Amino acid sequence: MAGRCLIAFLIMASCLSVFVSVSVSGQLPGDLFALGVASRLRVDGNWTARASSDFGRIVTAAPEAVLHPATPADIAELLWADVLRATLEHGLAPRVWTDYLRITVAGTLSNAGIGGHALRRGPQIANVLELDVITGRGDMVTCSRDKDPDLFFAALGGLGQFGIITRARIGLEPAPRRVRWARLVYSDVVTFTRDQELLISKQDGEASFDYVEGQVQLNRTLTDGPKSTPFFSDADITRLAGLASESTSGVIYFIEVAIYYNESTITSVDQKLEAILEQLSFEKGFVFTKDVSYVQFLDRVREEERALRSIGMWEVPHPWLNFFVPRSRILDFDAGVLKGVFAGANPVGVILMYPMNKHTWDDRMTAVTSDDDVFYAVGLLRSAVAAGDVVRLEKENEAVLAFCNNEGFGCKQYLPHYTSQDGWQRHFGAKWNKVVELKAKYDPHGILSPGQKIFSPMKTII
Template identity: 45%
Template sequence: MEFAIFCTKVNILIIIIALCSPCKFIQSPIDFGPPNMLQAKNTLSLDFGRIIFDSPSAVLRPQSPEDISLLLTSLFASSFSKVTVAARGAGHSIRGQAQALDGIVIEMDSIPSNIYIHKRGHDEEGFSYADVSGGAMWIELLEESLKFGLSPRSWTDYLYLSIGGTLSNGGISGQTFKHGPQISNVLQLDVVTGKGDLITCSPTKSSELFYAVLGGLGQFGIITRARILLQEAPQKVKWVRAFYDDFDAFTMDQELLISMPDLVDYLEGFIIPNEPSLLSSSIAFPAHLDSMPPFLSEGGSSKVYYCIEFAVYDFQVRDTNVEQVVEKITSQMSYKAPFIYSVEVSYFDFLNRVSMEEISLRSRGLWEVPHPWLNMFVPKSGIKEFKCLLMDNIAVNEFEGPILIYPLLRDKWHTNTSIVLPQASTCSEEDEQVFYIVGVLQSTNPASCSAQCLDGILRRNRRIVEAASTEKIGAKQYLPHHPSLMHWHNHFGRHWNRFVAHKNLFDPLGILAPGQGIFSRIHASTL
């Protein structure tokens, strides 16, 4: 069954008839649009991960949230349809999460971005905020908000992701320890549920839907508009990198820096297993590294290093000396002298730093390749053991790509959202507040890594997940992918019943987000 949907109500009704018809009515793609739509449909079986390739039967390019509502209302009303629907933003998923095998993929970027900035003066009540379409990208919101001297508080490292996509997962970066994830910086949402209901929700209006959708993996509704909290944007950023050869010193300094939110505005860290990894992670850092840590020890074996990356925002306020702030911070750190570097860049260039790495990877043919990434939330109590587990399972000399590792604070995350955080089994109340994100962001070059090689990396990642998910470490996947319902049940743990209850309330037929592999599609007649 191959056809494409365009954004008129007539075409939506035609496709619903075609998909739901017991006689399996089939149409050609060119009957509903130009011939290149077939290529577009095939493209939607791809994502950034390039690991799963589930092709949809149809593509919807809506012009308004009402088009999405009409589609889902009709599918929900059908007593015999088993069609599923996935919303696709920028296509940056890793394991087919935004794909719908033989179903319908909704291209969210076809809805006009419609970014509206609401700036409040110092003498006015309330917050500055932006109303923005769910399919718009964060880079678009940044560019528009900066015209007003404003910016969202919390980011992802890569800005060419959709608003709705990151809010469905969490949205984290180096500002998360200070302002929380992106899902903690949302004031209001417009959501189309699996029943087709178009609902405006907030912490005080339809709050159960609001919190369920945030971090909900697309299971309960499609975000069509978000109201994002804004703050004053700095002019420049002082960007610092310091290197370590001792993991304990590295993590102690990271935890020191997140205890200074009045001084530090951004904090991330890296495990650097080899010299190419250092070079690839330094592409966006515009400083000449006139000396580098010696990656080969005297005995000839490879040495692993660690890097703390932090930033201080410069608002160009006369009574604030950014250099003195940086000196106050670094004087308390225990980095490996003399390996510390600093640069001053514009705020926009700092936030958009990963785009330079994208350009480099594209030039080397390493962007549109499989990305068997692994992201884990790890309690502070288990981070050292997890590091050992990770380093025991990767080929240090051959690994290509960054390994992110930096601490977050639990009290910056709303507990009512759907996201799952790790629970340390035995630690003090103070330690329980700290957990780490570890991102193993590996690229595989098909010229040197065959399908068998890629499968081996995926099996390695699964072994790490299984070992790290035990009570001894207590880790949880971020951007999760699990092979079975049992694994999903274990992932959500004590929150599983709440997650199921929300599914039954907002998408009882299991129409939405089939690529996550959590729930099965059911007939309306079985309810």
Template identity: 50%
Template sequence: MEINLLYSGVNALILLLILSSPYKIIQKPIDFGSLNLLPTTDMASTDFGRLQFNPPASVLKPKTPEDISLLLSFLSSSSFSQVSVSACGAGHSIHGQAQALDGIVIDMGSLPLEIKVHKNGEMESGLSYVDASGGALWIEVLKETMKVGLAPRSWTDYLYLTIGGTLSNGGISGQTFKHGPQIANVLELDVVTGKGEMVTCSPTKSSELFYAALGGLGQFGIITRARVPLQQAPKKVRWQRAFYDDFETFTKDQELLISIPELVDYVEGFVVLNEQSLHSSLVAFPAHLEFKPEFVRNGRFKVYYCIEFAIHVNQVESIHVEKVIKEISRMLSYMQSHLYSVEVSYLDFLNRVSMEEESLRSKGLWEVPHPWLNMFVPRSGIKKFMNFLMESLSPNEFEGPILVYPLLSDKREQMTDTTKAGAVMMMMSKIYRIYTQEESG
């Protein structure tokens, strides 16, 4: 007890000196008690957007959630309660959201990796789920759960993100219309509050904190563990792409697809703005396309659109998959002869963006400034918004994906919902690359 108190006193004294130092620099790693404060790092000072650079005074490398609790408890009970503290997972936030200028960044990746799968035969509830530490990556969770033929229901497009990171935001992808966002697929959380309290919460236990932490951008606590429900993982996925030359037809068919969740498991879509956007979208899609759009017609730019949807093969017997595809294709109004299909493994489908990442890294285009904007647009305003967006862009200069796909607001948990229940809303995501002066000539 006396030793613990001594360590606590030393921790407080050194932390006080660090935060009150006018230089905001730690020359060497400091290991005192259970806390491990290090000098600032590039990862803690920047983020995926590469637009903001805000170095913290120090970086905490927690060995356990108790380390986070100790830090926040000290700060909240001292004159340093206004010190900025930010949790950083894999560093994929944008515009400085996970940075803490002159404060402390908590490196969540330093926590021990813990992923434990519970199958329904082992549980009284009959529900399979996985307990994963907040710093675990979704790709790690996927690979571990697939060892027993299971997987979470809702995903993000990119899997090298942390559990705590996406659950602090929302977590959406093409499965959201069917299962809701990731924050609507959580059974239980371990959260460290701003006062350093360690709380286990769920829809029936400390529910206010549970719903506040989910999608709360870290403002109500830091997620250190999540319990996520699992479903049977399919062996294969039939991945379809259909091309359109009319925006209203494109969105109408998307809405048709999300109205038949008993047949379709994933729906997204993107704008084909130029040759570059067409070619980059084909990096992960292992099928030959005969689609050769005319991007300039009568002296004006022509924009195209692509719907991609997927069907889990294990939910429909393999011999009936072709029948289902034909049935769906007859409902759609895509450009004649421009529906393409390929069958891939479930892992390869979910991890498709990593192939695009490898391609961009090989060209030196991954770690560059690239603004990224995600927006929820009401269905009633999507055409007007799209017209405004197209008028604002130069198709021959723009480089980056523009995603457009529908979500159902009633698939979100009531406590985290800010949209009208039952309404269709469109997800608009735009990311583009900023050229340096040397690159632009």
């Protein structure tokens, strides 16, 4: 692609946990000794306890060993924020971002890496050119679409089951300097989804946004939640709450969009924004815009994180549920979940709902999507802030999943969690046999990411 450059990142780590388990007998598999990492494994309680919880703050699971890599060739970790910093020094940036940058490259590539940039380019895993992977057999393999493709595609969205990613080569492009960032408000789900689908159907070269996401806002979140936010002023929130209270369901929706530009193209960005807005049917007068630097836009959740940390609302349990809903069932989902299961709920947090094009995902990857050509990423990103919230929110999540299953929506969990192999088998569907085959090939002892409970320890693999 013209103007596109490539940079290979060696991902280096200070600490990597969870992925390596000792065998049932308490002995390290011989492959790990061969790899020379055994001397850097810590098994004492001080180390394993420190690596036993995460952002969710709901489950604790002490790993059996914690690995401390010591050299660049060791197993590694890099955060996306570091990638942004390093690439901007060359005037370049990756093409697809997650909403939050303080998560690791390898961790997101093991899931998918989704966000509002995926509309034409697909998830982060669709933008990877090459990986270095240490398999469960202890082999260090450089793989790509052409070289050891089965390991390459297995590792992308592979939930850490087939190998540990230590290097990723990803596509970059010239970084813009400025972002025109807007939120458009809707009180009607049909118009909201129709406009979102129109926006993601635009091709490169057409007047289109560089980023498209959507959020659902329940009235009570507006009236009872924190007032001003990094995007909306107090006065904006009052107007939005007024709009929500006029709608029978109390639910309103935002499409969040962005156009990238440089100072020299400031006039044309205004024209471009106007031309696209003319095609949309948001509530008249309910368009809110901001002009920010590229880094401010990409790191926007960091600002929210700081605000939440300052009031003690960041380090709380997060019973989050993410899944993909086929386009053909999104209106049923809206009626049954947002206006059904959640009727009367008072969530603290964010509900995301935005469409993606299935053709931008490569079906050879382990990552699973739902079936329609267009499907919605729905993120119920709620925080437990009061006594009893964790139990209540988890029950609501279960009710949502049960409702979707009973109605036969064909939803697929993103960042999936199942407690039985049956659940995983249903999750992977037609990919299940391939997943089993690749696990036996690349991690025959079942030592990688056993906490996912996809495979029973050892016996089903060998």
